[in-house]
Amino acid sequence: MQYWKVQWIHNFVDEPYLIYGELNATMEEIRKIEVFRNGQLGYASIDGLEYLTFSSECNWPTKVEIEADPQFVVEVISEEEFENIWNQAIIKTKSY
Template identity: 40%
Template sequence: MDYVLTEWDHGLDDEPYLIYSELDGGRMETRKVEFFRNGICFSYGAERGSEGALSDVPFPEDLRKITGQTGECRAKVISRQLFQEIWNQAQERPDGFMGMFF
């Protein structure tokens, strides 16, 4: 498994600005946690379901391809331990935004 943090440089409340991803041997997302500037967090994959929200294309080996020319996005490798900490913290609100209405 590999672990990646993607940071987006934007001020949009309805788009994630931090995305923590767990990748399998084929570089496909198996789990993901998204953080929004308004404080909302969503987690997908494994016991949390919603696999349809995971990327349907593999992450490139060279993460600079994600960054691209504009520089509004940066991706870097992170540790398994950091991902697990983020994943466990996201469990505090495992139903995401919609849980606020039920």
């Protein structure tokens, strides 16, 4: 598995500014977390678990392809970092 944190540099109020992805060898999205400026965390998984976001229907592009657009910055992160943000998203939504 690969774990990415993608910063999306924009001024859209209703769009996430951080997107975390757990990707398999073919760049298929297994799980995703979206972080919004108002503090909300959305998540989705390939097995149907969803809150405020949906699983991608297409595989993710490569890091080079994403970073070809200057509004995106990709960072490869650890599984531990991904699991921490995933667990925060799940716990946070249980309080709503």
